[in-house]
Amino acid sequence: MEQTPLKLLIVDDDEGDRKQIRRSVKRSGLNCDFAEAETMDQALQLFETHHFDCVILDQCLPGEDGLHGISAILERDACLPVIMTSGQGNERVASDAIKLGAMDYISKAESNESTLRAAIESALKRSQINRKIAEQKTAMELFAHVLVHDLKAPTQSILGFAKLIEVFLSQEKLEREKIIHQAERIAEGALRMNALLDELHSYTDASVQRQFEDLHLDELIRDVRGNLDAAISKAGANLVYGKLPAICGDRARLVQLLQNLVGNGIKYSTAEIPEVCIRTRPQLDGFILVEVRDNGIGVPKDEYTHIFEPFVRLHSQGEYEGTGLGLATCKRIVEQHGGKIWCESEVGKGTSFFFTLPAVPDTGKEATPEDGAASESSRLKA
Numbered sequence: 616m617e618q619t620p621l622k623l624l625i626v627d628d629d630e631g632d633r634k635q636i637r638r639s640v641k642r643s644g645l646n647c648d649f650a651e652a653e654t655m656d657q658a659l660q661l662f663e664t665h666h667f668d669c670v671i672l673d674q675c676l677p678g679e680d681g682l683h684g685i686s687a688i689l690e691r692d693a694c695l696p697v698i699m700t701s702g703q704g705n706e707r708v709a710s711d712a713i714k715l716g717a718m719d720y721i722s723k724a725e726s727n728e729s730t731l732r733a734a735i736e737s738a739l740k741r742s743q744i745n746r747k748i749a750e751q752k753t754a755m756e757l758f759a760h761v762l763v764h765d766l767k768a769p770t771q772s773i774l775g776f777a778k779l780i781e782v783f784l785s786q787e788k789l790e791r792e793k794i795i796h797q798a799e800r801i802a803e804g805a806l807r808m809n810a811l812l813d814e815l816h817s818y819t820d821a822s823v824q825r826q827f828e829d830l831h832l833d834e835l836i837r838d839v840r841g842n843l844d845a846a847i848s849k850a851g852a853n854l855v856y857g858k859l860p861a862i863c864g865d866r867a868r869l870v871q872l873l874q875n876l877v878g879n880g881i882k883y884s885t886a887e888i889p890e891v892c893i894r895t896r897p898q899l900d901g902f903i904l905v906e907v908r909d910n911g912i913g914v915p916k917d918e919y920t921h922i923f924e925p926f927v928r929l930h931s932q933g934e935y936e937g938t939g940l941g942l943a944t945c946k947r948i949v950e951q952h953g954g955k956i957w958c959e960s961e962v963g964k965g966t967s968f969f970f971t972l973p974a975v976p977d978t979g980k981e982a983t984p985e986d987g988a989a990s991e992s993s994r995l996k997a
Contacts, residue, residue, distance in 0.1 A: 619863055619973055620648040621735075622666055622900065626684065627673035627700070628653045632723060636671055636700075636731065643732035648901060653677070655684040662691050665900040666953050666971070669735055669742075672717075674701035674708060682708075685715040694745045696738030700726060718742070769804040776800045829975045830866055832859035832905070836893060839874045843881070852881045852889040859895055861975040862903050864952050869972070872948045873907070875941045876968050880909030902954060902971040913962035923956065945970070 623640065627633045633651050640647055650665060652658035654677055658670075670688055674681040685697055699712040702723040709720035718738040721730055776797045783794050833856070840847070840854055847854065854877065862869075873893075880891035892908045914922060925943040945968075949956040954971035 619976060620646045620901070621668045621739075622650070623647045623735075624650045624652065624658065624661065624665075624667045624670045626652045626655065626658045626670060626676070626681070628675075628677050629673070632673070632700075632702075636726065639726060639728045639731050640735070643728040645732055645735060650900075655679055655681075655687060658684070659687060659691075662688075664898075666902060666955075667695065668953075669696045669698065669738060671698050671700060671731075674699055674712070675703070682711055682715055685712060685717050689716045694742050694749060696735070696742045698734050698738055769808045773801050773804040773808075776804070826865055827863055828866065829861055829863055830869065831861050832893075832895065835866070835870050835873055838870050839877055842870070842874055843878055846878060846881055850881050850884070850889050852884070852891065854891050854893075856893040859893070860897070860903055863973045863975050868948045868951065872945050872970075875945050876907040879941060880907065880911055880966075883911040884909060885912060886910045897974060898971060901974055901976075903974045904969060904971050906967050906969050908965065908967045910965040913964055914958060914960040914966050915962055916960070919958055919960070922958070 625633050625636050627636070637649055640649075650661055650667070652661060658672075661667075672681050672684055672688070676684065681699060681701075685699070688695060688697055693716075697717045698719045698721060699709075699717045700721050700723050701708060712720050718741050719734040721734055779797045780794055780801075783790055783797070836854070836856055836859070846852075877891050877893075881889045884890075890910050892906075894906045894908070896904050898904050923942050923946040925940055946956050949970045949972070952972050954973070956968065956970035958966055958968045960966035
């Protein structure tokens, strides 16, 4: 499999310096796609539509200090590798840059193939370590939250029903139906705890080495269809998709991502025939935009961001079963692939979940309208 190019952003107001950096990086042997900006405003605008693996930032920019740009960039991604360059730098500037979060500092006079490659590779390794530390910290905080709050309720419930069984067994006349009923409630509580722990492990599992490979979305969706066969059959649901492109990612995690979104589309639908439609289109930054559209109950606009947070539920357990980790897990998987996820919805009319995944290099041709239309082979109904 061809290695995915690094997305490198060069922020420098001097065209000659930008050209020199590009030339040196190419000569170093690093496989990179380049984006350029002359000001911090231009750079920050690029962050709205592009994903970057590394930023090379000039210290002196028109009307502003590049040092302030470090903070602005890291506000968007705290672990993104930033390398500062300067034609008039000194030790104080280098020290200030590192303190603000830059991972390296290179004088333009010393900038060449070897120094740039060493700086970029070192920064990428440190970024990976920082991301793993951040993930582990989040995992620990999440475990603490679960232990204190979310596991407490089913545990108390199990204890309460066990006490009732003890009372019933101590009576002269055994009421078998009541005892059986309480035992069933205990089993239900235990199953909820088990499901929560499984979801929690999936969400917090940062130790597993991800295996990225070239994958066809069509095949992943067929896997999802097989896994959700019982739910699709029970609801009489449709899963609609046309010809889909190849993407690069971890098979197991992407199946989980799609399964969570398709499963939610079925679960949260009150339509006579629940329907989930999957479409894609290529992006300019080498990513594929995927839309998973359902005809469900919808999400209020003020909850668009909150629903991706762990343990946020818009409905009670009695209305819809769940752990509150499904969409948080989706967000985590997408971010592990360098993408973004968001939703658009209208209450009562359905929701579209959008997310980006890396395209296979030199692929990502947009499907034609005929491809995007449902066909006998792509419209799956129980």
